[in-house]
Structure formats: structure tokens, C-alpha cells
Amino acid sequence: xxxxxxxxxxxxxxxxxxxxxxxxxxxxxxxxxxxxxxxxxxxxxxxxxxxxxxxxxxxxxxxxxxxxxxxxxxxxxxxxxxxxxxxxxxxxxxxxxxxxxxxxxxxxxxxxxxxxxxxxxx
Numbered sequence: 001x002x003x004x005x006x007x008x009x010x011x012x013x014x015x016x017x018x019x020x021x022x023x024x025x026x027x028x029x030x031x032x033x034x035x036x037x038x039x040x041x042x043x044x045x046x047x048x049x050x051x052x053x054x055x056x057x058x059x060x061x062x063x064x065x066x067x068x069x070x071x072x073x074x075x076x077x078x079x080x081x082x083x084x085x086x087x088x089x090x091x092x093x094x095x096x097x098x099x100x101x102x103x104x105x106x107x108x109x110x111x112x113x114x115x116x117x118x119x120x121x122x
Contacts (some may be wrong), residue, residue, distance in 0.1 A: 008067060020068040020071075024078060026079035035048075040087040
């Protein structure tokens with residue numbers, strides 16, 4: 001393929017039933033991501049709460065993008081740039097996430113699932 005696949009690339013060029021992982025070359029420790037989010041949002045590092053590891057947690061997430069690159073996909077945005085763009089999107093679209101903070105989402109969840117958010121399934 002002569003150019004990188006666009007948003008519909010896997011749909012148009014991939015094989016039905018196949019899984020295509022898309023990932024870039026950047027490997028960033030979780031705490032570095034957290035600190036960058038704190039920096040981008042103007043929050044304080046004192047808001048970072050360290051919690052105990054959950055049993056069986058993943059020490060590392062690593063995807064192979066070999067298959068999707070084989071049909072012409074290439075990443076267009078590096079991690080740091082994408083993270084900054086994501087934080088910017090959330091800043092500009094409070095309408096999307098504000099109901100979660102207001103409690104409206106908890107009420108919605110309970111109506112939808114018949115149980116409070118965070119409770120175990122029956």
C-alpha cells in the first residue's frame with residue numbers, strides 16, 4: 001500500500017473475524033502517565049493516591065501492531081501528543097463527563113442495572 005490507512009482501513013482491508021491491535025512505539029510507565037496528566041491538568045501531585053496492587057495485575061501492557069501494519073496502518077500521533085490532545089478534549093467537552101461527577105451517572109446506572117454502581121452482580 002502506498003499510503004497509511006485512514007480510519008476505515010481495517011474495515012476495508014482487514015480480514016473478517018481477525019483482531020488488529022493498533023499501538024505506537026512509545027512505552028511509558030504508569031506513574032509517568034499519571035504525572036503528565038497532573039501536569040496537563042494543573043492538578044497537584046498530592047492528589048495522586050497510591051493503592052495496593054490487585055491480585056494478578058498486569059505488570060506491562062504490550063501490543064503487537066505487526067498485523068495491522070501489514071495491511072498499511074501506521075501510527076500518526078506519538079503518545080505524549082495524543083495524551084495532551086485527549087486532556088484538551090476533556091477540558092473542552094465537560095458536558096460529556098460532568099454527569100459522572102454530579103451523581104447523575106450513579107442514578108442512571110442503578111436504573112439500568114437494578115443495583116448501585118460498585119456492587120456485585122446478583
